[in-house]
Amino acid sequence: xxxxxxxxxxxxxxxxxxxxxxxxxxxxxxxxxxxxxxxxxxxxxxxxxxxxxxxxxxxxxxxxxxxxxxxxxxxxxxxxxxxxxxxxxxxxxxxxxxxxxxxxxxxxxxxxxxxxxxxxxxxxxxxxxxxxxxxxxxxxxxxxxxxxxxxxxxxxxxxxxxxxxxxxxxxxxxxxxxxxxxxxxxxxxxxxxxxxxxxxxxxxxxxxxxxxxxxxxxxxxxxxxxxxxxxxxxxxxxxxxxxxxxxxxxxxxxxxxxxxxxxxxxxxxxxxxxxxxxxxxxxxxxxxxxxxxxxxxxxxxxxxxxxxxxxxxxxxxxxxxxxxxxxxxxxxxxxxxxxxxxxxxxxxxxxxxxxxxxxxxxxx
Numbered sequence: 001x002x003x004x005x006x007x008x009x010x011x012x013x014x015x016x017x018x019x020x021x022x023x024x025x026x027x028x029x030x031x032x033x034x035x036x037x038x039x040x041x042x043x044x045x046x047x048x049x050x051x052x053x054x055x056x057x058x059x060x061x062x063x064x065x066x067x068x069x070x071x072x073x074x075x076x077x078x079x080x081x082x083x084x085x086x087x088x089x090x091x092x093x094x095x096x097x098x099x100x101x102x103x104x105x106x107x108x109x110x111x112x113x114x115x116x117x118x119x120x121x122x123x124x125x126x127x128x129x130x131x132x133x134x135x136x137x138x139x140x141x142x143x144x145x146x147x148x149x150x151x152x153x154x155x156x157x158x159x160x161x162x163x164x165x166x167x168x169x170x171x172x173x174x175x176x177x178x179x180x181x182x183x184x185x186x187x188x189x190x191x192x193x194x195x196x197x198x199x200x201x202x203x204x205x206x207x208x209x210x211x212x213x214x215x216x217x218x219x220x221x222x223x224x225x226x227x228x229x230x231x232x233x234x235x236x237x238x239x240x241x242x243x244x245x246x247x248x249x250x251x252x253x254x255x256x257x258x259x260x261x262x263x264x265x266x267x268x269x270x271x272x273x274x275x276x277x278x279x280x281x282x283x284x285x286x287x288x289x290x291x292x293x294x295x296x297x298x299x300x301x302x303x304x305x306x307x308x309x310x311x312x313x314x315x316x317x318x319x320x321x322x323x324x325x326x327x328x329x330x331x332x333x334x335x336x337x338x339x340x341x342x343x344x345x346x347x348x349x350x351x352x353x354x355x356x357x358x359x360x361x362x363x364x
Contacts, residue, residue, distance in 0.1 A: 006063045007056055014055015015048045087140075091132020095124035165190040166236070166260030167281065170251055171201050173264050175220040178283055183233045188263075191234040194224065195254055199237070201247055252276050288351050291320055296341050299358060303336045304329045318353075327356040 099121040106117045167190055173179050174194075182188055202224075206217030228235050238258075242250040248269045255262050261279040264270060273280040294300065302316035302324055314329020316339075326332070326339055339355035346352075 007059045010055040010059020015052035087132040087136035088129045091128035095128025099124040166193045166258045168193045170264040172266045195238045298341045304332045324353045
């Protein structure tokens, strides 16, 4: 098959060369042969046929050596390591590209100078191949580093796409119990982390001799049991321990280690986390955010149930537990009455409403 291809190429190449040779000779003898004459056309055909036959004969003679040379070249190339082959090929392409850029500036040369572009092409191609072979180790290192960076970026992207933020629960928010209801609604995403030192503190509270503390500790343990068994939430019991210190400081350190957020309703812990640059999810802030908005000047109906801290004050509560301080409400303890909201104080510790009896407003 290869022999026939070489013969075919020789045939075509010989015919073309014969036509070109006849054209050159004919232009030199144009004074003797009229343009368009029968002799000119027949001579053109003869030159093409003679050139094709000569090309076929020459190709047939050289077919066997060329085929052997090509086979040996392919075997040698296949024996070259892939790294050297790649680096040499890259250098060769670079050299040929450089010579192609220089060719337009040299294309106008004539005569013997026409060989300069050919010589430059050979020179730059060979030089590029040698440079590529000499730099193969450095090129391999750069390719390996580039591949490693890409692989690292892909791994990091995969880790970020599957990353789940940790929500670290403190003792107060577990005892409070509202975290279970919030998890049930699906507003908490990620993994709930319950440190072992928090569990120890809950157990210590549950074993207290004080009845109130004992009930609070047992309530916290019941809430954790409910979250683990009844709710579709991922729970992680962190068995590690931080350095010696209070539970609050351990929570802050653990949040920094896990890059998580502390879930609490402790006002002081909230402030410590803010100072330490740790994100906080405060249950009281969430509760305040979803409470009905009460604005100064509105009228609400409350029942005054006890004295306030200041003289003459009475205290009432809304259905959501918001405390209302009623000025002059001490005389109305046990009475349900209309009050007029005068101001609202809202903090992370909760919300407090100040009001005065509407009867006093009418009297004025």
